[in-house]
Every structure is written in structure tokens, then in C-alpha cells.
Amino acid sequence: MLPFSTDMFLESLDNAFIDTIPPNFQWQPGQQEIPLILSSDFLEIYNVFAPGQGLPQVSKETAMGIPVQITCYGRAFEENQFSARIVAFSDRVNSVLVPKSFLLWANEQFGNKPTIQASRLFLKLKDANDPQLIQYLDAKGYKINRDKTLLGRNKIILQGIFSGLGIFGILVVILALMLFSFYLQLVIARSKESLQLLLTLGYSPRWLGKSVSGKFIPVYVLIVLGALGCTQIIQWAFHRFVMFSRPELSSYAHCLVLLIAFLLVALSATVNYRMVKGLLNRLY
Numbered sequence: 001m002l003p004f005s006t007d008m009f010l011e012s013l014d015n016a017f018i019d020t021i022p023p024n025f026q027w028q029p030g031q032q033e034i035p036l037i038l039s040s041d042f043l044e045i046y047n048v049f050a051p052g053q054g055l056p057q058v059s060k061e062t063a064m065g066i067p068v069q070i071t072c073y074g075r076a077f078e079e080n081q082f083s084a085r086i087v088a089f090s091d092r093v094n095s096v097l098v099p100k101s102f103l104l105w106a107n108e109q110f111g112n113k114p115t116i117q118a119s120r121l122f123l124k125l126k127d128a129n130d131p132q133l134i135q136y137l138d139a140k141g142y143k144i145n146r147d148k149t150l151l152g153r154n155k156i157i158l159q160g161i162f163s164g165l166g167i168f169g170i171l172v173v174i175l176a177l178m179l180f181s182f183y184l185q186l187v188i189a190r191s192k193e194s195l196q197l198l199l200t201l202g203y204s205p206r207w208l209g210k211s212v213s214g215k216f217i218p219v220y221v222l223i224v225l226g227a228l229g230c231t232q233i234i235q236w237a238f239h240r241f242v243m244f245s246r247p248e249l250s251s252y253a254h255c256l257v258l259l260i261a262f263l264l265v266a267l268s269a270t271v272n273y274r275m276v277k278g279l280l281n282r283l284y
Contacts, residue, residue, distance in 0.1 A: 011095045012103040019092040027099040034084040037097040074110040131156045209277035
């Protein structure tokens with residue numbers, strides 16, 4: 001029906017790797033018609049150059065109705081004719097796929113090598129953008145489709161950036177604690193006479209330390225809750241409007257973020273209490 005022919009390789013994969021498998025994608029020895037799964041990219045390439053060659057463009061439905069003739073050449077270059085039909089198109093695999101049973105049979109009948117080595121390796125992964133996977137493939141020198149792992153390569157860069165931001169955040173927290181310690185020293189220095197009077201009246205430095213440092217705990221809690229609220233809003237908006245195509249991502253902050261927030265409050269309260277207690281002991 002179409003005056004078009006080409007030399008093309010045939011491949012087979014385990015069905016678990018193929019995204020579209022119709023029930024008739026099977027072959028037994030003696031069967032003349034071979035079912036084919038064609039890459040959607042191959043059909044698009046044909047439709048691009050077909051008008052320039054005087055050939056008609058075809059849709060997927062039309063292509064599935066066109067009979068295909070396959071000529072295989074044996075060891076003595078004898079021709080073996082088979083009829084074939086496209087039964088499905090694959091968006092995942094860029095190849096012409098035939099049932100595994102046919103390819104094993106054809107390699108035994110027409111192959112001129114005692115052993116057939118695999119020419120390509122297909123990986124089925126939970127996350128194709130895992131930075132560890134990309135680093136491993138690069139270290140082994142494997143050639144991969146870089147467009148498929150572009151997000152992962154950007155992810156490595158972003159991890160470095162966020163690691164730097166994390167270190168910067170830790171430095172900011174440390175500087176904030178140091179700044180607040182200077183503020184406490186100033187407050188206690190201004191209230192030195194009143195605190196000495198309370199100590200003279202019999203109040204213990206421990207009780208005064210809890211009272212003074214306890215007044216700042218609500219401030220810490222409010223600041224951390226405000227930061228958690230902003231983080232949750234940014235996380236939800238990022239997942240809702242930017243990464244909406246990634247269902248594996250969560251719209252809610254990770255539980256580790258809540259744990260870090262709790263530890264920050266506990267650390268601030270502990271540092272302030274010990275600092276105030278030390279300053280009051282000097283007065284006492």
C-alpha cells in the first residue's frame with residue numbers, strides 16, 4: 001500500500017518493560033504473521049519526511065491497518081518472507097519490538113553467530129532521576145538518553161545549592177543564639193539591682209533563671225510556628241503549581257521538618273536557661 005522500504009533492526013523485551021501490550025502480541029513457530037510494536041517516534045519521523053517523498057501521512061489507526069512485509073536473510077543470504085502488522089505503539093521504547101519467542105527462533109534460524117549478545121540495556125526504575133544512579137552510569141561510561149535524566153542532573157546541582165543554603169542556615173541560627181545571648185546579658189545588666197534584691201530576699205538563682213528564660217519561650221514558639229506555616233505554604237504551592245505532574249511528591253512538609261523545629265525550640269530554651277542561670281550565679 002505504501003511504496004516505502006527500509007533496513008531496520010528488530011528487538012524484543014520482557015513484557016514487564018513494555019508500556020502497551022495488546023493480547024495479540026504473541027507468536028508461535030509456524031505462524032506467518034508477526035505482531036509488531038512500533039515506537040511512536042518512528043511514526044512521527046515517517047510523517048515528517050513522507051510529504052517530501054510523495055508519500056501520504058498516516059495516523060496510528062491507519063498504520064495499524066496497513067500490512068507490513070518483513071524479509072529476513074539467512075546464513076546463505078536466502079530470503080525469508082514474513083507478513084507483519086502493527087498492533088500497538090510505544091511511547092517508552094524507541095525500537096521495533098517483536099515477541100521474544102520470534103526473535104529467539106529467528107536468531108537460531110538465520111543468525112550467523114553462536115551467541116547473541118545484548119545490544120542495549122533497559123532499566124525500569126522507580127526514579128530515573130536519582131542522582132546516585134546518574135553518577136553510577138557516568139562512572140561506568142554508559143551512554144544514556146540524557147533528556148530522560150536531565151532532571152536528575154539538575155537535581156545534583158540543586159542538592160549542592162541547598163546543602164550550601166543549609167550550612168548558611170545553621171550559621172544564621174548560631175549567630176542568632178549568640179546575638180540573643182548578648183541581649184540577655186544586657187537585660188540582666190540593666191536589671192542587676194532588682195535581681196540582687198530578689199536574691200537577697202531568698203529567691204534561688206535556679207528559680208529566677210526559669211522565670212526569666214521562660215518568658216522568651218512563647219516568642220520562640222511563635223517564631224518557629226510562623227516559619228513552619230510559611231514552609232508549608234511554599235511546599236503546597238510548589239507541588240500544586242510547579243511539580244503537579246509528580247504524584248510521588250508530597251504537598252505537606254516532611255516530618256523531619258517538624259522534628260527540626262521542635263529541636264530548635266528545645267535548643268533555644270536550654271541555651272537561654274543555662275546562660276541566664278550562669279549570669280545569675282555571678283550576681284549571687
